Amino acid sequence: MHVSTAPAFKANAHQALANPGLQKALARSGPSFIARRAAAVAGLPEFEQLRDTARDIKNHTLANLDFYLEEYERNVLASGGKVHWCADADAARAAVLEICQKAGARTVTKGKSMIGEEISINHHLEAHGITPIETDLGEYIIQLRDELPSHIIAPAFHLNMEDWEEAFRKSHTDLPADRVFNERRDILTEARTKLRSAFLQADVGITGANFLIAATGSSVIVTNEGNGDLTQTLPRVHIVLASLEKMVPTIEDCTSLLRVLARSATGQDFSVYTTFSTGARRPGDLDGPEEYHVVLIDNGRSAMIGTEFHDMLRCIRCAACMNHCPVYGAVGGHAYGWVYPGPMGSVLTPGLLGVDQAGHLPNASTFCGKCESVCPVRIPLPKLMRHWREREFERHLTPAVMRTNLAIWAWFARRPQMYRMATGIAARALGWLGRKKRSFKSLPFAGGWTEGRDLPAPEGETFFARYAREQRQGLHRQGHNR
Amino acid sequence: MSRDAILNAVRRGLKRGPLPADQIAMLRGRMELHPRHLIPARSRLPHPEQVDLFVRNVEKEFGSVARVPDLDSVPAAVADFLAAQNLPTSFVMAPHPELRAVPWSNRPLLTIREGRAQATDQVSMQHAFAGIAETGTLMLPSAPERPTTLNLLADTEIVLLRASRLVGAYEEAWDRLRADMGGMPRNVMLVTGPSRSADIEQTLELGAHGPRQLHVVLVEDAG
Ligand code: SF4
Numbered sequence: 173m174h175v176s177t178a179p180a181f182k183a184n185a186h187q188a189l190a191n192p193g194l195q196k197a198l199a200r201s202g203p204s205f206i207a208r209r210a211a212a213v214a215g216l217p218e219f220e221q222l223r224d225t226a227r228d229i230k231n232h233t234l235a236n237l238d239f240y241l242e243e244y245e246r247n248v249l250a251s252g253g254k255v256h257w258c259a260d261a262d263a264a265r266a267a268v269l270e271i272c273q274k275a276g277a278r279t280v281t282k283g284k285s286m287i288g289e290e291i292s293i294n295h296h297l298e299a300h301g302i303t304p305i306e307t308d309l310g311e312y313i314i315q316l317r318d319e320l321p322s323h324i325i326a327p328a329f330h331l332n333m334e335d336w337e338e339a340f341r342k343s344h345t346d347l348p349a350d351r352v353f354n355e356r357r358d359i360l361t362e363a364r365t366k367l368r369s370a371f372l373q374a375d376v377g378i379t380g381a382n383f384l385i386a387a388t389g390s391s392v393i394v395t396n397e398g399n400g401d402l403t404q405t406l407p408r409v410h411i412v413l414a415s416l417e418k419m420v421p422t423i424e425d426c427t428s429l430l431r432v433l434a435r436s437a438t439g440q441d442f443s444v445y446t447t448f449s450t451g452a453r454r455p456g457d458l459d460g461p462e463e464y465h466v467v468l469i470d471n472g473r474s475a476m477i478g479t480e481f482h483d484m485l486r487c488i489r490c491a492a493c494m495n496h497c498p499v500y501g502a503v504g505g506h507a508y509g510w511v512y513p514g515p516m517g518s519v520l521t522p523g524l525l526g527v528d529q530a531g532h533l534p535n536a537s538t539f540c541g542k543c544e545s546v547c548p549v550r551i552p553l554p555k556l557m558r559h560w561r562e563r564e565f566e567r568h569l570t571p572a573v574m575r576t577n578l579a580i581w582a583w584f585a586r587r588p589q590m591y592r593m594a595t596g597i598a599a600r601a602l603g604w605l606g607r608k609k610r611s612f613k614s615l616p617f618a619g620g621w622t623e624g625r626d627l628p629a630p631e632g633e634t635f636f637a638r639y640a641r642e643q644r645q646g647l648h649r650q651g652h653n654r
Numbered sequence: 655m656s657r658d659a660i661l662n663a664v665r666r667g668l669k670r671g672p673l674p675a676d677q678i679a680m681l682r683g684r685m686e687l688h689p690r691h692l693i694p695a696r697s698r699l700p701h702p703e704q705v706d707l708f709v710r711n712v713e714k715e716f717g718s719v720a721r722v723p724d725l726d727s728v729p730a731a732v733a734d735f736l737a738a739q740n741l742p743t744s745f746v747m748a749p750h751p752e753l754r755a756v757p758w759s760n761r762p763l764l765t766i767r768e769g770r771a772q773a774t775d776q777v778s779m780q781h782a783f784a785g786i787a788e789t790g791t792l793m794l795p796s797a798p799e800r801p802t803t804l805n806l807l808a809d810t811e812i813v814l815l816r817a818s819r820l821v822g823a824y825e826e827a828w829d830r831l832r833a834d835m836g837g838m839p840r841n842v843m844l845v846t847g848p849s850r851s852a853d854i855e856q857t858l859e860l861g862a863h864g865p866r867q868l869h870v871v872l873v874e875d876a877g
């Protein structure tokens with residue numbers, strides 16, 4: 173199991189800034205995501221209106237979520253599938269394991285699933301003698317390297333060609349040691365060959381879901397590689413892992429969300445494979461799974477409903493917020509310490525792991541507002557990060573000096589004009605970052621920024637040190653605190 | 655039971671009990687009517703221009719298109735494509751009536767097996783239920799006569815699409831699907847171009863796990 177290092181954000185960030193391989197990867201990939209999204213958006217004049225529509229669809233669904241969940245279950249059952257309701261990560265792991273054991277599974281192929289990462293399903297299966305094989309190329313190498321993804325749609329965002337080559341040579345020892353990797357294509361071809369036999373042998377296929385459709389009982393996956401489709405089509409059993417907030421009422425609602433998803437994520441007009449699965453193999457079908465299970469997971473979502481973090485449940489996991497985030501662009505995803513990085517992670521992780529575990533992640537923000545400006549479902553991410561800071565403040569977990577700074581900041585936050593002036597005049601003194609700059613290299617990041625946020629407490633141990641100590645003492649468990 | 659616990663937690667968050675009957679009726683009505691939202695103007699075109707838009711979009715997404723006047727021209731178009739790509743002349747084909755109606759015997763060199771795809775198949779021939787001009791997308795719903803594996807296992811997928819089955823927006827294709835098939839088929843794939851990955855250094859490479867090539871044979875039967 174990957175233990176959260178979210179409490180060590182500051183140390184993580186320092187390491188990240190000093191990691192040349194990571195910095196190379198970030199410099200290469202960050203700008204291209206931004207340019208691709210911009211081009212896709214420019215190609216669709218209705219895009220801003222579609223964002224409003226997307227937000228409204230999600231709000232409507234959340235306001236009636238109990239109804240849609242029940243309708244959804246009814247329609248899954250009617251199409252020959254089964255729904256397993258799971259309150260937390262433990263229950264979800266147990267449900268998946270039971271289905272796999274009943275199927276006599278030895279190997280399980282997996283499509284990319286963030287909720288799968290959240291509940292650490294791979295480690296649980298391994299611990300019970302079942303071999304999970306990640307089939308998304310990025311997830312595959314992450315599994316070979318036994319690390320967490322560093323990005324929610326590009327898991328291997330932090331890696332370079334030499335890392336791929338090294339991992340493949342180390343893991344694929346059955347292949348000639350003197351084979352050459354001249355270009356990316358050679359890596360891709362080797363992975364394709366390796367994984368093809370995994371697809372054909374697997375007893376169970378596990379995918380995530382980008383959407384669940386109440387009116388039809390369908391689960392929807394969106395991929396470019398086709399690995400998710402092979403995963404859910406070839407094995408005898410298909411398991412869908414999905415959290416509650418994936419729900420949408422109808423195919424039309426889903427279609428409208430799909431119009432903003434790919435454009436926001438990869439800058440494609442549409443992903444290569446958008447697939448709607450409804451139940452198990454039908455009479456006369458020549459292929460498809462014989463069993464279709466949906467493991468429907470709460471794990472902290474219902475506790476967010478109706479709170480100030482309610483809006484976060486609209487998230488469609490497109491990654492636009494992290495692609496446009498100057499902090500993410502400087503330190504990458506692993507610094508955030510857990511499954512969800514970037515602005516969405518800074519809001520979601522404290523909600524899922526507890527504010528005591530990750531309540532300071534919202535400090536990893538310049539509050540430049542870029543994330544909110546690109547979010548396809550218009551989640552007010554800076555506001556939600558501010559809420560976490562206030563909660564942390566209220567809990568008096570924050571050392572006195574930091575509280576003072578927060579008070580100064582809050583005063584400015586209510587007076588944006590003044591804030592802009594102050595950032596212009598005294599950015600360094602306050603440690604707040606410029607609004608428009610993306611590069612931290614030209615800004616006092618390593619010094620000023622962390623100083624502004626990790627001031628030594630007047631006495632005793634620092635804020636972060638205290639968390640590190642509590643973490644070591646095992647006061648907090650990850651994954652299912654709420 | 656966690657089902658009820660979860661539903662109750664959701665309701666607690668929403669600060670209410672189960673929805674009243676009139677609200678439920680309203681939500682049921684919404685699902686039955688499944689209203690469309692804003693549809694981008696880009697595909698609202700006369701049909702011939704939709705066909706052109708579809709072709710442009712498939713090519714933009716690294717697929718290829720051969721436009722032929724009728725079903726009789728399909729065998730030659732397929733044979734020419736396979737020859738040009740240096741591919742074998744045998745393929746696995748969906749057991750769909752429209753594909754069976756193609757006069758394949760005009761090209762005796764083509765060897766055809768009907769059924770689902772196997773791992774050893776290099777080329778598959780699929781039947782498209784619809785084409786969507788908006789993004790150059792094929793709608794491939796599963797059915798006994800349209801196996802899903804044909805979209806996945808072969809290195810090269812060839813798809814027969816009649817221009818009369820080509821629509822502007824996704825919503826129009828969904829309406830046709832509901833009209834023709836009743837409910838939702840087990841699997842509906844919306845396919846836009848050949849398989850690809852950008853996971854290695856965020857740089858696009860074609861041919862990840864699915865087909866490396868996607869070729870559409872477009873029969874211009876719409877007049
Ligand atoms: S918060 Fe918004 S921008 Fe970020 S991943 Fe979620 S939907 Fe995308």
